[in-house]
Amino acid sequence: MKAMVMEALGVENLRLKELPDPKPGPGQVLVRLRAASLNFRDVLALRGGYGSRQKTAGLIPLSDGAGEVIEVGAGVRRFKAGDRVVNTFFPGWLAGPPDERFLQQDLGGMEDGVACELRVFSEEAVLPIPKAMSFLEAATLPCAAVTAWNAVRAHGDIGPENAVLTQGSGGVAIFALQFARAAGARVITISSAMQKLEKLQALGAQHGINYRDDAEWGKTARKMTGGQGVDLVVETAGAETLKQSIRATRMGGMIAMIGMVSGTSAELNLPLVAMGSLRIHGIAVGNRQHLQQVLAACDTSKIAPVIDHVVPLADLAEAVRYVESGKQFGKVCVEIA
Ligand SMILES: NC(=O)c1ccc[n+]([C@@H]2O[C@H](COP(=O)([O-])OP(=O)(O)OC[C@H]3O[C@@H](n4cnc5c(N)ncnc54)[C@H](OP(=O)(O)O)[C@@H]3O)[C@@H](O)[C@H]2O)c1
Structure with a gap:
């Protein structure tokens, strides 16, 4: 699979690389990512702004992605191949108040993110996307x-x-x-x-x-x-x-x-x-229940995420610089083939 990898700190060190395809383990789903979105935090993470709370060399950036389940691991009950899903920002924080244990794992910071074609998630860390919502729209939701x-x-x-x-x-x-x-x-x-x-x-x-x-x-x-x-x-x-x-x-x-x-x-x-x-x-982002409420609110109240523009994965560095400039109106997104 193709993945954007930060070889060393700095947006200039982003490289599109070929990495081995991941396989889902027990309780995991393999997602073919179709879209991702950028947040200001990605600008900070690429500078090493989260210090010891983030992975530096070798990080796959971006926390917010959406795609299609293509394989499920043993014991997975909530999803099947073909389901459209969006990931949560903190994979372990499902509901309730913030807890240090859950806030230490986040995508595109402590853990590899979604700027890649394939990614394995715990089945607990993704939610179904409503029918009327596109992958790009869903990918704007997990953080912002x-x-x-x-x-x-x-x-x-x-x-x-x-x-x-x-x-x-x-x-x-x-x-x-x-x-x-x-x-x-x-x-x-x-x-x-x-x-x-x-x-x-x-x-x-x-x-x-x-x-x-x-x-x-x-x-x-x-x-x-x-x-x-x-x-x-x-x-x-x-x-x-x-x-x-x-x-x-x-x-x-x-x-x-x-x-x-x-x-x-x-x-x-x-x-x-x-x-x-x-x-x-x-406020520290939110938990899976909040994402569930956001998905329902967007669906029932017809709230359409505002997207400034969309770039291909290969142009991620340019998109990060654009977000850093503050010129955007709404979200900058990445389309993943
Ligand atoms: N605590 C959390 O859980 C959490 C979660 C998400 C984001 N964040 C943080 O929240 C901030 C916003 O994130 P984002 O992803 O929404 O950012 P963003 O999409 O990059 O938006 C930044 C916008 O802030 C506005 N801005 C810049 N300087 C300003 C100023 N002096 N006064 C008022 N507005 C100003 C600009 O809009 P105008 O040109 O219209 O003024 C700019 O477009 C970031 O610091 C991010 O790290 C925190």
């Missing part, structure tokens, strides 16, 4: 959509009476916008560009703020809620945004701490957090 779901629905418990603020137009932010709108919530979004804001509003955001033009966007967002503040901020930018996110959040509201595209260290105004009774809640 599950994270957004965990923030907006599982922990944010967002409904029609709530207001949510999303940041930028990357994978997590757009899914958060879609899930919040599907729940009937009002969405305020911030972005670097007018053109992107127009597209975010076309997806349902009621208000858009250009954070490059409005440094005090937290106050502006608060005004947009009649001075009360939003119930939930889906924090994907990190260092440069946290201060304004705190300004934007209502008393007793929640900041779902997810990402750090603008940096990993931020100053925290402690009295504002304490007196505002704010909850800053860390």
Whole structure:
């Protein structure tokens, strides 16, 4: 089989290689991967950004894939050859609260990922894809959509009476916008560009703020809620945004701490957090149950993942550089022949 392998740290060290075909063991399924998607974490993993928590030389990158089961190992009950499946981000985390044991195994980081033609998964680590969903669409879900779901629905418990603020137009932010709108919530979004804001509003955001033009966007967002503040901020930018996110959040509201595209260290105004009774809640992707809920929600609410563009596996390095540039609107995907 063909696989994209990171021979040493750095996107320039990605090589398309021929590797032996894997065979499924007991309880495992062999999947012919048809599609994968990139996340900002892949940019970080290719730089060695997860330190000792990741495999470096020889890593097959990417965590999110979809394909067709072509063989099953002994004792497999849940799947048969021909089934269309999508993988979970943490293969061992099936349900319940996060647990260090499960969070130490992730694809495209600690373990080899899905930038390859064939991969073996435990039958517990894949889920069926709804009929109406393509392999490319399904491959956008395991990291970005599950994270957004965990923030907006599982922990944010967002409904029609709530207001949510999303940041930028990357994978997590757009899914958060879609899930919040599907729940009937009002969405305020911030972005670097007018053109992107127009597209975010076309997806349902009621208000858009250009954070490059409005440094005090937290106050502006608060005004947009009649001075009360939003119930939930889906924090994907990190260092440069946290201060304004705190300004934007209502008393007793929640900041779902997810990402750090603008940096990993931020100053925290402690009295504002304490007196505002704010909850800053860390989110670590999510479990298989969350992916199951995402698949059902996309199917029943007709939520179509937003795909910026699709590249062949051979062009993965170019796709990683594009995601690093921040130009994307939604997900960048890989088609695997
Ligand atoms: N904790 C978790 O479980 C988890 C899971 C998934 C992702 N993450 C993290 O979440 C972050 C987003 O991931 P992703 O895959 O969705 O990223 P992505 O698709 O690469 O999107 C990044 C977007 O962030 C926006 N952005 C950049 N700088 C910004 C700033 N200063 N203020 C506001 N927005 C800014 C840009 O949109 P505009 O041009 O529209 O501003 C950019 O397109 C990453 O840090 C990732 O590592 C964490």
